[in-house]
Amino acid sequence: MDDAKYDILKLDNQLCFPLYAVSKEIVRRYQPLLDPLDLTYTQYITMMVMWEKKCVTVKELGEKLYLDSGTLTPVLKKLESKGYVTRTRSKDDERNLMVTLTDSGEALKDEALEVPLKLSGCVNLSPDDAKTLYVLLKKLLTSF
Amino acid sequence: MDDAKYDILKLDNQLCFPLYAVSKEIVRRYQPLLDPLDLTYTQYITMMVMWEKKCVTVKELGEKLYLDSGTLTPVLKKLESKGYVTRTRSKDDERNLMVTLTDSGEALKDEALEVPLKLSGCVNLSPDDAKTLYVLLKKLLTSF
DNA sequence: TGCGATTAGATTGTACACAATTAAATTGAA
DNA sequence: TTCAATTTAATTGTGTACAATCTAATCGCA
Numbered sequence A, B: 001m002d003d004a005k006y007d008i009l010k011l012d013n014q015l016c017f018p019l020y021a022v023s024k025e026i027v028r029r030y031q032p033l034l035d036p037l038d039l040t041y042t043q044y045i046t047m048m049v050m051w052e053k054k055c056v057t058v059k060e061l062g063e064k065l066y067l068d069s070g071t072l073t074p075v076l077k078k079l080e081s082k083g084y085v086t087r088t089r090s091k092d093d094e095r096n097l098m099v100t101l102t103d104s105g106e107a108l109k110d111e112a113l114e115v116p117l118k119l120s121g122c123v124n125l126s127p128d129d130a131k132t133l134y135v136l137l138k139k140l141l142t143s144f
Numbered sequence C: 001t002g003c004g005a006t007t008a009g010a011t012t013g014t015a016c017a018c019a020a021t022t023a024a025a026t027t028g029a030a
Numbered sequence D: 001t002t003c004a005a006t007t008t009a010a011t012t013g014t015g016t017a018c019a020a021t022c023t024a025a026t027c028g029c030a
Helices: A004-009 A016-037 A041-053 A058-065 A069-081 A103-112 A114-120 A127-143 B004-009 B016-037 B041-053 B058-065 B069-081 B103-112 B114-120 B127-143
Strands: A055-057 A085-089 A097-101 B055-057 B085-089 B097-101
Touching: A004 B041, A004 B103, A004 B114, A016 A041, A016 A103, A016 A114, A016 B016, A016 B041, A016 B127, A041 A055, A041 A058, A041 A069, A041 A097, A041 A103, A041 B004, A041 B016, A055 A058, A058 A069, A058 A097, A069 A085, A103 A114, A103 B004, A114 B004, A127 B016, A127 B127, B016 B041, B016 B103, B016 B114, B041 B055, B041 B058, B041 B069, B041 B097, B041 B103, B055 B058, B058 B069, B058 B097, B069 B085, B103 B114
Parallel strands: none
Antiparallel strands: A055 A097, A085 A097, B055 B097, B085 B097
């Protein structure tokens, strides 16, 4: 009798743990690809939104990235110091901080093109499996 | 012509981003369940290994948790200060730090039993989908 | 109109996470 | 045997994450 009731506490029986471990591992694999762009992973996903939107508030960024101002403020100050974005208060509503892509930030987009291509080499999943994984994760994400 | 070549840089087309976002969100949902145990998520998964193994080296912990000593050393010192584990050098090989579960740490196991049960209420996936997700993540994890 | 409630972002404090380096113990081949 | 290479943790430095709190701006209703 080896107390099977504790089985639910085994690392191997958790769904969240592989999620957490895989996520960290992939972020870790992004880093060498991002080094030439002088970006961390968090800065990179922030730039992805900027490349699409050109100009957004911190609130909008937070909603897209699932990050709060406590995380974004230092990230955006860093991106500003690198010259990739500017931070200015909105004239309409001084509470809103407008984050705007600079020319230098826009130029980075071309260099970034090879990042997803190179990364896919690090993820050993068939296209079908990748698709299934993507759909399940999206389903979870939108359920929050 | 809207430069479809940049589509691979859209947040919505990334596999890694939902992985990263879902992982963070679930860890965030663990926290209120772990507060009564005075554990963070990282401390919790560390305790999961301890509950199974009773005594392990930092190296073994790192391999199971995909964490290095830079992360584990402070976590283990914290768990030691809470009285859940002890840290002693191995007699055989002084390089190895033996992390050992205390009675107090063992006692915590019973309190922890309800954590996975309560958490499953936060994850809106059918058993089939959860199983599929688990298998895919495990496949990825073992491919690293 | 005035003021309490709300909102957006910044700040503070705690806790990871990881690369790079350091230090001590052990190993192993000349 | 000895000492260079390896191994294990700890340390240092940077960068997130997030809860809680704070501040300033705006909103909305009595």
